[in-house]
Amino acid sequence: MNPVFRQLSAALLSGSLRGTIRLGSNDLRQLLAFTARPVTWEPHRRYCCFEMKPKVYVTRNDYARIGLDLLREECDISLWDEGYPVPRDEFLKNVAGKDAIYCSLNDRIDKELLDQAGPNLKVISTISVGYDHIDVKECKQRGIRVGYTPDVLTDATAELTVALLLATARRMFEANKQVHTGGWKSWSPMWMCGTSVKNSVVGIFGFGRIGQEVAKRLAPFKPSRIQFTSRTDKFLTAEDLNVTQVPFDELIETSDFLIIACSYNVETANLFNDAVFSRMKPSAILINTSRGGVVEQHDLIHALRAGKIQAAGLDVTTPEPLPLDSPLLTLPNVVVLPHIGSADIETRIEMSRITACNILAGLKGIRMLSEV
Numbered sequence: 001m002n003p004v005f006r007q008l009s010a011a012l013l014s015g016s017l018r019g020t021i022r023l024g025s026n027d028l029r030q031l032l033a034f035t036a037r038p039v040t041w042e043p044h045r046r047y048c049c050f051e052m053k054p055k056v057y058v059t060r061n062d063y064a065r066i067g068l069d070l071l072r073e074e075c076d077i078s079l080w081d082e083g084y085p086v087p088r089d090e091f092l093k094n095v096a097g098k099d100a101i102y103c104s105l106n107d108r109i110d111k112e113l114l115d116q117a118g119p120n121l122k123v124i125s126t127i128s129v130g131y132d133h134i135d136v137k138e139c140k141q142r143g144i145r146v147g148y149t150p151d152v153l154t155d156a157t158a159e160l161t162v163a164l165l166l167a168t169a170r171r172m173f174e175a176n177k178q179v180h181t182g183g184w185k186s187w188s189p190m191w192m193c194g195t196s197v198k199n200s201v202v203g204i205f206g207f208g209r210i211g212q213e214v215a216k217r218l219a220p221f222k223p224s225r226i227q228f229t230s231r232t233d234k235f236l237t238a239e240d241l242n243v244t245q246v247p248f249d250e251l252i253e254t255s256d257f258l259i260i261a262c263s264y265n266v267e268t269a270n271l272f273n274d275a276v277f278s279r280m281k282p283s284a285i286l287i288n289t290s291r292g293g294v295v296e297q298h299d300l301i302h303a304l305r306a307g308k309i310q311a312a313g314l315d316v317t318t319p320e321p322l323p324l325d326s327p328l329l330t331l332p333n334v335v336v337l338p339h340i341g342s343a344d345i346e347t348r349i350e351m352s353r354i355t356a357c358n359i360l361a362g363l364k365g366i367r368m369l370s371e372v
Helices: 003-014 025-036 065-074 088-094 111-117 136-141 154-169 172-181 209-221 235-241 248-254 297-306 345-364
Strands: 055-058 076-079 100-103 123-126 145-147 201-205 225-229 257-260 285-288 311-314 334-336
Touching (some): 055 065, 088 111, 154 334, 201 248, 209 225
Parallel strands (some): 055 100, 201 225, 201 257, 257 285
């Protein structure tokens, strides 16, 4: 089609024809043929850039809708149509031939599953900051890109950590139970007394994004000191936040509150065990919002029963969900939450969006928002 005809066609479609355009006989024939065809004008339609739509497997149906809608625009989606983790046998059966997987920390992605998926698999994106449920090494060897959501949930998790610390220290759940069971008889000067953050020593194990935000939020409660242990030197960060970096031994022996905010890996697995609890203050309170596997749970139960530490607040356990007959649920000095660190509405919506964007970017061979 020559330039004159293209100009006229565009003007006719947009309604912006102005002035005079000279047409030859051939141009006129083309124009008549063109205008004889029906025209569908869709100015807001978004077109898929893939020659064939990639196939994406989604491991449950209750992720925030924004992520699934983004994927549906450019991909063929199949999903486990339930609001709980896909059973292992269903996962293995349905992942074959897929180009990407949208998953969560409940979904174990190992060599067996990768073999079952086959060579088409290019991207795995998890709606979590942790990715210990994914065999990243095996993925790298196969050229499979892995996305995650590290930054978006920092504030929500830090807020929950502070809330859990306060609820445990001030015995809020224990006191609330007394209201419902008739234990509240009258005011009593020493009844249901807890521990104050003011003038205490707060220790944070792991001083990444979440650990640093926890420190910022606890400073207004006026602890005498906030200290932390990290795998790397963070003296400049410590100076900026007015906190102190200390060795691990000092952290566990001197902290009144010990907050676990590290990642889960080979070095941190079961790090908090009987040997550690035996060196903590009998009045110390342990808070864990990282991963259940960082704490040796049987040793923690023993430490709480034996009075080696005063109390524990846990947003993460082993396993998850925690069985109803777990001894942890019988201890009055333990607060257990169902892994809700990032559970505010805005955060979960953004996590879903990022997970989907990571998949689309990986399929297109461009930079992900967050890649392992």
